[in-house]
Amino acid sequence: MDIDNPSKPKDEVAEGKLLVVILVGAPGSGKSTFCEHVMRSSTRPWVRICQDTIGNGKAGNKTQCLSSAARALKDGKSVFIDRCNLDREQRSEFVKLGGPQIDVHAVVLDLPARLCISRSVKRTGHEGNLQGGKAAAVVNRMLQKKELPKISEGFNRIMFCQNENDVQSAISTYSTLGPLDNLPDGCFGQKNPDAKIQVGIMKFLKKVDVPVNVASRENSIRESVSPQIVEKKNSCCREEEEEACSSIPVNAGFESKEAKDLDGTPHDAPTLAFPSISTSDFQFNHEKAADIIVETVEEFTNKIGNARLVLVDLTHGSKILSLVRAKAAQKNIDSQKFFTHVGDITHLYSKGGLHCNVIANAANWRLKPGGGGVNAAIFSEAGVTHVIHVLGPNMNPQRANCLNNDYNEGCKILREAYTSLFDGFASIVWTGAEQSKGSSEDIGSKALELCQSNGCTRKHSSNSDQKIKRDGIHASERSKRCKGPQDDFGANSTNSRAGKLSPENRNIDGSMSKAWGSWAQALHRIAIHPERHEDDVLEISEDVVVLNDLYPKAQRHLLVLARTEGLDSLANVRKEHLQLLKKMHAVGLLWAEKFLRADGSLVFRLGYHSVPSMRQLHLHVISQDFDSKHSKNKKHWNSFNTGFFRDSVDVIDEVTNHGKATLKDDDRLLNMELRCHRCRSAHPNIPRLKSHITICQAPFPAVLLENGRLVHAPQ
Numbered sequence: 001m002d003i004d005n006p007s008k009p010k011d012e013v014a015e016g017k018l019l020v021v022i023l024v025g026a027p028g029s030g031k032s033t034f035c036e037h038v039m040r041s042s043t044r045p046w047v048r049i050c051q052d053t054i055g056n057g058k059a060g061n062k063t064q065c066l067s068s069a070a071r072a073l074k075d076g077k078s079v080f081i082d083r084c085n086l087d088r089e090q091r092s093e094f095v096k097l098g099g100p101q102i103d104v105h106a107v108v109l110d111l112p113a114r115l116c117i118s119r120s121v122k123r124t125g126h127e128g129n130l131q132g133g134k135a136a137a138v139v140n141r142m143l144q145k146k147e148l149p150k151i152s153e154g155f156n157r158i159m160f161c162q163n164e165n166d167v168q169s170a171i172s173t174y175s176t177l178g179p180l181d182n183l184p185d186g187c188f189g190q191k192n193p194d195a196k197i198q199v200g201i202m203k204f205l206k207k208v209d210v211p212v213n214v215a216s217r218e219n220s221i222r223e224s225v226s227p228q229i230v231e232k233k234n235s236c237c238r239e240e241e242e243e244a245c246s247s248i249p250v251n252a253g254f255e256s257k258e259a260k261d262l263d264g265t266p267h268d269a270p271t272l273a274f275p276s277i278s279t280s281d282f283q284f285n286h287e288k289a290a291d292i293i294v295e296t297v298e299e300f301t302n303k304i305g306n307a308r309l310v311l312v313d314l315t316h317g318s319k320i321l322s323l324v325r326a327k328a329a330q331k332n333i334d335s336q337k338f339f340t341h342v343g344d345i346t347h348l349y350s351k352g353g354l355h356c357n358v359i360a361n362a363a364n365w366r367l368k369p370g371g372g373g374v375n376a377a378i379f380s381e382a383g384v385t386h387v388i389h390v391l392g393p394n395m396n397p398q399r400a401n402c403l404n405n406d407y408n409e410g411c412k413i414l415r416e417a418y419t420s421l422f423d424g425f426a427s428i429v430w431t432g433a434e435q436s437k438g439s440s441e442d443i444g445s446k447a448l449e450l451c452q453s454n455g456c457t458r459k460h461s462s463n464s465d466q467k468i469k470r471d472g473i474h475a476s477e478r479s480k481r482c483k484g485p486q487d488d489f490g491a492n493s494t495n496s497r498a499g500k501l502s503p504e505n506r507n508i509d510g511s512m513s514k515a516w517g518s519w520a521q522a523l524h525r526i527a528i529h530p531e532r533h534e535d536d537v538l539e540i541s542e543d544v545v546v547l548n549d550l551y552p553k554a555q556r557h558l559l560v561l562a563r564t565e566g567l568d569s570l571a572n573v574r575k576e577h578l579q580l581l582k583k584m585h586a587v588g589l590l591w592a593e594k595f596l597r598a599d600g601s602l603v604f605r606l607g608y609h610s611v612p613s614m615r616q617l618h619l620h621v622i623s624q625d626f627d628s629k630h631s632k633n634k635k636h637w638n639s640f641n642t643g644f645f646r647d648s649v650d651v652i653d654e655v656t657n658h659g660k661a662t663l664k665d666d667d668r669l670l671n672m673e674l675r676c677h678r679c680r681s682a683h684p685n686i687p688r689l690k691s692h693i694t695i696c697q698a699p700f701p702a703v704l705l706e707n708g709r710l711v712h713a714p715q
C-alpha cells in the first residue's frame, strides 16, 4: 500500500484501506475499553493513540498524537484515536490524516452522561488521572461542549452508539474487520437528538458519590477530598480535559460527598473555619481584635464569590464571638458568607455538623508543620483538605516576643494575619478550581508556606507528600511570600518582628529583598555552586551558568544564570551590571545559534521576567514554538508573551541609558486574555491557543522584528 502517494487514482487503490478511527466520547464513555476489545480479537494491525500516555507513558498533546498516528499509518497500521474528540475543532486535524487509501471513521460513544460521570468518578488508576471528585465536574463541562460528528467534517463513516448494545455491536464490527476488509461509508446507528448535556447534572453528581459513614471516614477523606490534591500532584489531564477544567467554577474543587452540613443545610461552598487569633493565649484586646476580624472579613467577602468564612469558638459565652457578631451585623455582612459557630474546631463536622474544607489553627511561635495534635485531629475530620497555621501578635508577657502593649504594631500584625489567612484560603480555593489548567511544576516541597511578617501563616495540605505548584504564581504568591527566611518559621517571625533580616536576604545594593521560598532558591543554589549540579548544567563560566529550564515552555528553553551573589532579579540590576548583562546575552545568543544550526525553523527570544518566580537573575532563551506540556495557564503564556517579558536587548539599552531596567510589574499583564504571539488573535483557553499556534504562520509582530529581539537562523 502506497500511502505516500495519495494522488494515486481510486481504482488503483488496493482493497483494505487503512483506517483512522476517531473515538468520540466523554471520559468514562468506554473509549479505551472499546479499543482494547477490538485489538484483542482483530486480525488487522491496530495502534491505539492515547493522549494520556503518549508522552513516554505520561500525558502528551494533540501534536504528539498526530505525529504518532501518521507514523503508524506509514507503517501500514490502522489507528484508534483514543481521546475525547468531542468537538469539531478537536477532531479536525485527525480527520486530515485521511486520504485515498485511508478512511476516517468516527465511533461515537454517546452514552448517558450519568454513566460516564459515574464511571469516571469511581475509576481508579486512570491513565490520565481523571478520576475521583474532580472528574464529575470535568466530564460535565466537557459534555456541554459536545458536538456530534458529521460526514461533512470529512468522515467516511460514523457509527453512533447510545447504549451498551450499540457499543458491543460496534466492537464486533471492528473486531471482525480483517486487513483487507472495508466498511461501507455513511452514518450508522441512532443519533441522540439531545446532544447537549442536561443542565443541572451537577445535582446528580452528589448521588454518584459513595456516602460517607464513620467506618469509611478515612477513605472518604482520601476519596472525596484528596482527589484535588492528587490531581494537583499529577496535574491531570489531557488538554481537552484541561479545557474543561479551565471553566470549572471556583468551588468545583470542593465538590464533595457531603455538600451539606449535618443539619441538612446544603452548600457546595468552600469553607474556612478559623478561631480568633491572639485573643486567647496572646491576650490581644478583644474589642480591637473584633474590629479587625470584621473589617478583614468584610474585605474578603466582597472579593470572593460564594466561599464561606466561619469564626469558631469553644464556648457560647465567648466575648470575641459576640463582639464580632454584633459588629458584623452592624456592617450588614452577608450571613451566608460569614457566620460564627460554637464548637470544637478539631471536630467541626463530626461533632458540630459543619462542613469545612480549610481550617485555621492559631499557632504559637513554635509553629511546626505536620505532626499530630490539633493538626492530626483536624485532618481526621471529613472534608478538611488544608490547615493554615496562623501566628498572630503576642501581648502576653509570659510568652515569647511580647509586643509590650504596642497596639499600633499589634493591630497591624493582626490585620496582616487575617488578610494573609484569607488570601491563603482564597489561593487554595482558586487552586482547587485552577489546578488542571494551572501550572503544575512540582517542586517536591511538602507544603506551600506562606508567611507575612509577624502575621505569619503557614498552610499545608492534608496529604503530607503533596507536591505543590511552584510556577505560575507570580502575582498571587508574590503578595504572600514571607519577608523573612522561611527555613525556620519561628525564627522568621522573631527576626522580622525585631526588624532584623538575615544577610541572605540582603540585595547586592544593600536593600532588603523579598524572601524566596526554598523552592525558589534552586537557581540561586545552582549559580553559586554549579559544580554541585554538574549533571544539570550545560555550561559554567566565571560569570554565568547555563542550564535547561526544568519545565521548558517551548521546544528549546534555556536559562542563563548570573553568578553574582545578591543579584536576585532584574529589579536589582544597575549600570555596574551592564557587562554581565551583555555577557549573558552573548552566551544566550550562542546557544540559540547552536540550536538553530540543528533546526533552522526555530526562532528564539531572549529576555527576563519583570518579576521572576525564582531567585537569581536569569535570562530566558526560549524558542517561539511554545510547544510544551509545561505551558499550562495564562500566567505561563503571558509571562513570555506580554510586556512582562523584557527583551534582553531592551534591558541592555535601558540600563545603558537610564541605569536600570524598566519592569512591567503589573498583574494585569499576566492575567490578560490569551493572544497568539504571531497574529495576535485571541483565544479562550490554552488548549485552543495551543492548537492555533501549531498552525499559525503569520509573521511576528513588527515590534519583535526590530532591534534583534527575535533570533532566526541566517537566511
Ligand code: AMP
Residues within 6 Å of the ligand: 441, 471, 522, 523, 547, 548, 549, 550, 551, 552, 559, 608, 609, 611, 612, 613, 614, 615
Ligand atoms: P522566572 O519566572 O523568570 O523566575 O522563571 C523561572 C524558570 O525556572 C521557570 O521557567 C521554571 O520552569 C524554571 N525552573 C524552576 N526550577 C528550576 C530548576 N530547579 N532548574 C531549572 N529550571 C527551573
